[in-house]
Amino acid sequence: MSFSAILGAWIAAFLTLGIFSYLYRDNPFYKIAENVFVGVSAAYVAAISFWTQIYPNLLGRLFPKGGPLAFTGLEFDFNHEFNILYLFPMLLGVMMLISVFQQFNWMARWGIAYTVAIAAGLKAFGYLNSNVLNQVSASSVDIFSGSLPFFSLGGDSVFNNIVLVVGTLSALMYFYFSKEQTGNFGRFTRLGIYFLMVSFGASFGFAVMGRISLLVGRFNDLIEYSSADYNYATLGVLVFIIVTLGFWSFQSPERKEN
Amino acid sequence: MKFLEDIILKLGEVDRRVIFVLIGLAVLIPLLTPISLPVRETPTTVKFYDGIEDIPKNSKVLVSFDYGPSTRPEIHPMNVGVLRHMFRNGHQIYISCLWPDGIYMALDALEEITDEVNPDNVSTFNIKEYEDYILLGYRPGAEAVIKGLASDLRKVYTVDANGNFIDDIEMMDDIKNLNDFAYIYSGSAGYPGTFEWVKYGGDPTGVPMSSGTTSVQVNEVIPYVQTGQLIGLLAGMPGAAEYEKLINVPGIAIQGMAAQSFAHIVIVLFIVFGNLAFFIKQRRDRKY
Amino acid sequence: MLLKRYIPIAIVAFFGALTLSAWFIDNETIETFANDDATQFFDIIAAFAVFLGALNLLKLQFIKVLKQQSGWIYSAVAIASFFFAFIIGFFIRGAYFVGEDVYFSQKAAEAAILSSGSSEVVVPVDWGAHVQTDGSLFQWMFKYIFSPLSATMFALLAFFVASASFRAFRARNFEASLLLVAGIIIMLGRVPVGSLISSWTIMYILAFSIGIGINSYAKNRNIVFGWILGSCGLITGFGIIMGWPIDQPAIFFLPSLQEWIYLVPNLAGSRAILIGIGLGIVATSLRYIFGLEKSYLGE
Numbered sequence: 001m002s003f004s005a006i007l008g009a010w011i012a013a014f015l016t017l018g019i020f021s022y023l024y025r026d027n028p029f030y031k032i033a034e035n036v037f038v039g040v041s042a043a044y045v046a047a048i049s050f051w052t053q054i055y056p057n058l059l060g061r062l063f064p065k066g067g068p069l070a071f072t073g074l075e076f077d078f079n080h081e082f083n084i085l086y087l088f089p090m091l092l093g094v095m096m097l098i099s100v101f102q103q104f105n106w107m108a109r110w111g112i113a114y115t116v117a118i119a120a121g122l123k124a125f126g127y128l129n130s131n132v133l134n135q136v137s138a139s140s141v142d143i144f145s146g147s148l149p150f151f152s153l154g155g156d157s158v159f160n161n162i163v164l165v166v167g168t169l170s171a172l173m174y175f176y177f178s179k180e181q182t183g184n185f186g187r188f189t190r191l192g193i194y195f196l197m198v199s200f201g202a203s204f205g206f207a208v209m210g211r212i213s214l215l216v217g218r219f220n221d222l223i224e225y226s227s228a229d230y231n232y233a234t235l236g237v238l239v240f241i242i243v244t245l246g247f248w249s250f251q252s253p254e255r256k257e258n
Numbered sequence: 259m260k261f262l263e264d265i266i267l268k269l270g271e272v273d274r275r276v277i278f279v280l281i282g283l284a285v286l287i288p289l290l291t292p293i294s295l296p297v298r299e300t301p302t303t304v305k306f307y308d309g310i311e312d313i314p315k316n317s318k319v320l321v322s323f324d325y326g327p328s329t330r331p332e333i334h335p336m337n338v339g340v341l342r343h344m345f346r347n348g349h350q351i352y353i354s355c356l357w358p359d360g361i362y363m364a365l366d367a368l369e370e371i372t373d374e375v376n377p378d379n380v381s382t383f384n385i386k387e388y389e390d391y392i393l394l395g396y397r398p399g400a401e402a403v404i405k406g407l408a409s410d411l412r413k414v415y416t417v418d419a420n421g422n423f424i425d426d427i428e429m430m431d432d433i434k435n436l437n438d439f440a441y442i443y444s445g446s447a448g449y450p451g452t453f454e455w456v457k458y459g460g461d462p463t464g465v466p467m468s469s470g471t472t473s474v475q476v477n478e479v480i481p482y483v484q485t486g487q488l489i490g491l492l493a494g495m496p497g498a499a500e501y502e503k504l505i506n507v508p509g510i511a512i513q514g515m516a517a518q519s520f521a522h523i524v525i526v527l528f529i530v531f532g533n534l535a536f537f538i539k540q541r542r543d544r545k546y
Numbered sequence: 547m548l549l550k551r552y553i554p555i556a557i558v559a560f561f562g563a564l565t566l567s568a569w570f571i572d573n574e575t576i577e578t579f580a581n582d583d584a585t586q587f588f589d590i591i592a593a594f595a596v597f598l599g600a601l602n603l604l605k606l607q608f609i610k611v612l613k614q615q616s617g618w619i620y621s622a623v624a625i626a627s628f629f630f631a632f633i634i635g636f637f638i639r640g641a642y643f644v645g646e647d648v649y650f651s652q653k654a655a656e657a658a659i660l661s662s663g664s665s666e667v668v669v670p671v672d673w674g675a676h677v678q679t680d681g682s683l684f685q686w687m688f689k690y691i692f693s694p695l696s697a698t699m700f701a702l703l704a705f706f707v708a709s710a711s712f713r714a715f716r717a718r719n720f721e722a723s724l725l726l727v728a729g730i731i732i733m734l735g736r737v738p739v740g741s742l743i744s745s746w747t748i749m750y751i752l753a754f755s756i757g758i759g760i761n762s763y764a765k766n767r768n769i770v771f772g773w774i775l776g777s778c779g780l781i782t783g784f785g786i787i788m789g790w791p792i793d794q795p796a797i798f799f800l801p802s803l804q805e806w807i808y809l810v811p812n813l814a815g816s817r818a819i820l821i822g823i824g825l826g827i828v829a830t831s832l833r834y835i836f837g838l839e840k841s842y843l844g845e
Contacts, residue, residue, distance in 0.1 A: 004650070008690030015691065019698040023278045023705055035620045037695040039627030042600040044692050047635025047684070048358040049593035051674040053398050056416055058590045078416045079423045089587040093594030100601040106550040108598065109843055111591045113554035114561060116834055116842045118588040121565025121580075122401050124831035126457035130487065131824025134461070135817055138485035153796050153806050154301065160810045167814025168821075175822050192818070197721045199815025201728025202808060203477045206494065208711070208733055210332065210473030211704035212521040213495035215285050216514040217331025218701040221694065223289060274709045281708040295738035298801055301809075327693035328700040359696075362688050365680045395678055398596070399589030406589075409581035414589075421675035480808070481817045496736050519739035521704075526730050528712035533726075536716050 001229045009230035013237040016222060021241055027248065029241055058093075061086045089114075139168050167195040263538045270535025277528065284524040288516035295516050302483055303500040306468050306490025310340070310441070313466075316348045317440035318433065322455065323367070325447035326359030329472050335498040335511035336470035337445040338367045343505050345371065345383050345390065350429060352439070354415075355396040356403060356450040361419060364393060392429050395419030400450035404458040408436045435463075442467035452479050456487050470497065555837050562835035604628065631687060640683025641671035648681030728807060735804025745798035746785050752798070753777035 018033035060078030063069050067082040092111040099108035141161035142148055151159040170192030173185070181189045226234035313319065321340060325333040344351050355361050368391070374382045385391060394415050397403045406414040411433055415424050424430050432438060442465050446452040452469040460467035466489055471479050473494030482488040492501055495518060498511035561584065568580030603624075610621040634640060641648050642655040644666045649655040655668040677684045717723040734740045757774045764770065793799040797806075833839040 004686060008686060012690045012694040016694045016698045019695065019702060022702065023275065031617070031620045032623055033695060035624035036627045036691070037699065038603065039624040039629075040631040040687070040692050041696070042603050043628045043631035043635055044688065045358055045596050046600045047632070048396060048677055049398050049596040050636070051677045052358075052396050053589055053593040055674050057586060060416065079425060080416060083583075085583060086587075086590075089590040089594075092587075092591050096591070096594045096598045097601065100598060100605060109550065109554040110557060111594065112842050113557040114591055115588060115595070117558040117561035118402060118565055118584060120558070120562045120831035120834040121568075122405060122458065124566055124828050124835075125569040126401070126454075126461075127824040127827040127831075130453075130457040130461050130482075131820050132828070134485050134487060135481055135821050135824070138481070139817065153802050160806075163810050164814050164817075167811055168817050171815050171818030172821060175818070193721060194724055195811055195815040196818070197724040197815075198728045198807065198811045199477065199819065201725035202732045202812040203474075204725065205729040205732030205736070206473040206476050208522070208525055208707050208729070209494055209496065209518070209736060211701070211707050212285065212518055212525075213332045213473060213514065214329065214697065214701040215281075215521075215704035216289065216495070216517045218694075218698055219286055219289055219517075220331070220510065220514070221697075274713065277709045277712050278705045281705055285704075296741060297738055298741045300736075300801075300805060326696060327688075328696040330693075330697060359688070359693075361678045362685060362693075365685070369680065393678075397589060398592050399585065400592075402585035402588040402592075405581055406585045409577075413582040413586060417674075419675065419678040421672040477812065477816050478820070480813055481820050484809070484813055484817075493736075499738075515738050519737040521708075522733045522737050523739060525708055525711045526733060528708060529715055529726060529730065532712040532715065533717050 006230055006233070009225045009233040010237065013222065013225045013233040014241075016218060017234070017237050017241050021245060024245060025249075027245060029245070054093075058086055058090060062090060139165060141165060166191070171195045171199075263542075266531070266535050267538055270532065270539070281521060281524060284521045285517045288520050289514075292513065293516040295519055297496075297499050297503045297512060297515060299500045299504060300493070300497070302480075302491045302493065303497055303504065304490070305483070306470075306492055307343075307501065307504045309466065309468055309489035310343050310347070310443075313347065313349065313441045316350070318352065318438065319344055319349045319441045319443065320352050320354060320436070320439045322354045322356060322442070322444040322446075323360035323364045324356045324444050324451040324455075325363060325472075326357050327363075329447035330363065331510075331514065332472045332495045332498065333445045333447055333470055334363060334367065335495070335509050336492045336501060337363070338370055338509065339498065339501045339505055339507065340443055340445070340470070341367055341371055342383070342507060345385055346505075349440075351391040352394060352429075352433070353391060354394045354403075354407070356400060356454070357447070358396050358398070361393070361396045368393075388427055388429055392427060393419040401454040401458050404450075404454055408459060408463055411435050436465055437463050439465055441465065443469065445470045446475070447472050448475065451475075452482075452488070456482055460487060468492075470501075551843060554843060555840065558834055558842075559837055562831075566831075566835065600628070631691075634683055634687055635677060638683060639670050639673070639676045640686075641676050641679045641681065643669040643671065648679065650683045650686070728812070731800060731804050731807055735800040735802075740800040740804070741793075743800055744790070744792045745795055745800075746781065746790060748798040748800065749781045749795075750778065753781060 015033045015036065018029040021027055022030040055076065056078045059074070060076045061080045061083045063072065063074040063076050064080045064082050065075045065077040067075075069082070092114055095107035096111040099105045141164055142156070143158055143161050143165075148161070149157050151157050170188050172192070174181075174189040174192035174196065176189075179185065222234045224230070226232055321337070321344070323337060341351065353364050355364060368385075371383050372385060387393070395418055397414055399406075403414055411430075412424055417423055418427065436442065436459055442455060442459055444452055444455045444467070446455070446469055452471055452475065455467060455469065459465070467487075468489045468491065469479065470492035471494070473496075476491070476493040476497075479488065479491060483491045492498060495511050495514055498509075499515050502509045502512050564576065565580050565584060568576050571577070607621040607624050607628075609615075611618045611625065640650050642650075642652055644655050644658055645664075647658065649658060652668060652670070659666055659668065671679050671682065676682055679685065715726060717726050734743065753774065756777070757770050760773055761767075761770045788794060793802065796802040830839065834842075
């Protein structure tokens with residue numbers, strides 16, 4: 001194993017166990033790991049965004065090789081032709097950067113307004129088509145044709161389709177707050193609540209499943225780093241953190257939680 | 259009976275760090291002592307597998323890596339499995355990323371496949387970049403990127419991840435936009451991901467598509483499966499394990515199922531136990 | 547007012563209407579602009595927004611350090627980490643090819659050539675490709691610093707979910723009970739251990755649970771005893787007749803039951819939520835385009 005891989009494993013084990021040390025209580029190891037995460041992730045995303053978007057798609061279009069702005073000495077060859085329209089996002093982008101100063105913080109509004117506009121224009125149609133029209137269309141199910149069995153646990157059946165339609169309608173009706181939910185309407189919406197509760201219960205089950213899967217992944221990495229190939233990184237860091245935290249807890253009883 | 263109730267009530271007030279230790283052990287012990295549990299395929303996973311089998315051989319397929327290290331344990335096994343399945347069926351794969359971390363996930367997945375050797379120490383997949391796959395890379399912009407791909411791929415990607423011009427790559431000759439793909443797959447951990455691919459990729463173009471999602475997202479995505487907007491679905495790590503079984507290549511998802519199972523049992527016991535303590539306390543409070 | 551309010555509102559109205567109408571208008575110029583250039587502008591401005599976020603972060607952390615506010619040392623750690631990653635991302639290529647091998651620096655690559663005695667030359671990776679190259683210094687930072695931190699932050703939630711399951715999730719009423727029961731069935735039915743739990747076990751558990759419920763309401767030992775004896779006897783009888791198959795009756799077999807719950811009642815609820823969200827998003831998007839909603843201005 002190369003030196004960079006071993007060094008990396010020790011750093012990764014330290015940062016991982018530092019985050020996990022929060023389970024004992026808030027402590028300097030956790031705070032260090034948390035702040036490293038904050039700093040590194042900001043710079044990481046900035047670097048990726050610049051080199052994959054601004055560099056080829058903006059600078060490549062404003063300063064192409066042999067373009068009218070080549071006199072500035074800036075030339076970026078990405079097979080683009082000069083496109084003056086790209087001065088608009090350049091202007092908006094620079095205004096966003098200038099907005100970091102308090103007296104110019106209104107300048108970010110132009111860039112934000114543009115992103116809101118595009119997002120609104122895209123989402124209005126996208127959600128209407130995929131979330132509303134397609135879903136409503138799929139809610140028209142086969143109940144009366146006679147080609148389906150009455151009940152089936154695994155596949156299509158008349159009973160399942162009835163439950164689907166009634167459930168969708170009743171749950172949708174629950175969200176209709178323009179009419180007081182009393183009487184028969186109230187009973188129908190109460191049925192909708194039950195369907196929503198089943199849905200939330202399933203979401204809870206899946207959420208637990210997801211979190212446990214992530215924990216499995218982390219433990220797999222820690223087990224890998226505890227091998228001789230990585231000079232027992234996990235074990236070394238674990239002993240160091242436990243000893244230090246034990247000493248620190250002993251030294252600072254006034255910081256103990258109630 | 260009162261003695262038992264007292265014990266349950268006392269245990270109900272245990273320090274939360276004890277709970278942390280128990281759940282940690284429930285996950286760690288099965289990982290250290292590998293236990294094999296039978297994996298049972300669900301209909302949505304079978305549908306997903308059949309959907310890929312139905313793609314005409316030697317087609318062009320878009321695979322999007324829309325996840326990062328935080329959700330790698332769930333999505334990565336799926337994506338590696340999908341790449342295996344696709345290469346096995348002779349498809350050409352075009353890899354895009356809507357998440358900045360997705361590019362490294364893609365590199366890792368490709369490395370895992372190219373490093374794989376059969377018992378005779380021969381590479382299982384003799385795949386070459388620019389012949390069997392191309393790494394287009396990451397572009398920020400979420401749904402705007404997908405909309406751009408649906409219209410004109412070259413407006414979004416002028417160079418690939420290695421900095422080579424798209425126009426100079428032979429594999430890109432017949433690709434103008436999403437309509438030129440036979441299938442779209444997104445391994446998605448959130449935004450941007452499955453929803454955006456359905457709304458701006460699959461639905462407007464009509465190109466068959468499917469997705470692998472994290473467990474947290476599954477419930478929100480399932481309506482798309484029933485409507486046929488997604489052909490099947492891989493649901494979290496259990497879905498990845500089922501898919502590994504179907505393609506006959508057991509991987510880390512199947513290995514993690516024992517730990518997943520035991521942790522679930524522990525959490526169910528926590529819920530039952532916690533509610534028992536609650537009911538006992540409630541009954542005692544009502545008495546007085 | 548013009549620059550701070552009216553121009554942003556006009557931008558939203560114009561570009562929002564243009565993007566929305568591009569879905570419906572069959573005009574090549576509008577379609578090309580809306581589908582290609584307008585979305586590219588969005589991507590570029592989104593990239594600048596990332597820089598704005600980074601600058602704001604630095605500003606806040608620097609203020610904390612300069613004023614030596616509580617926890618300023620950790621802010622110094624955040625600033626140092628930022629510049630460490632920033633320098634790797636912007637000023638160091640970190641990927642020099644010698645054949646197919648990648649080295650972090652020119653020096654290391656040249657040393658490798660010298661030690662191997664090969665005639666290969668050092669090929670530095672292009673700027674831009676260095677953040678997406680396998681084996682680069684940037685990828686090393688991603689793999690051993692960013693990746694473990696990001697993954698562990700999310701994995702931490704598993705412990706808190708377990709703690710919440712024990713301390714907070716209470717079946718206080720029928721709806722909450724329904725939620726918990728659905729959750730438990732999904733959790734057990736979706737994993738391999740669910741298929742190891744026999745449907746007969748579930749039936750016995752159900753019989754006892756109903757017995758406990760009857761006891762709470764009827765408070766008559768004879769009725770409770772009769773129910774438990776009767777139901778268990780019935781279950782045992784059927785089990786003997788059927789030979790105790792693990793997955794029959796299917797309705798009590800957890801994987802089959804969870805599949806039905808997942809694909810029928812759960813789907814109904816999820817669909818209703820999805821439709822509701824869709825309608826809400828459409829209404830909100832139109833409100834932004836028509837200038838009725840101005841929350842992006844901070845109003």
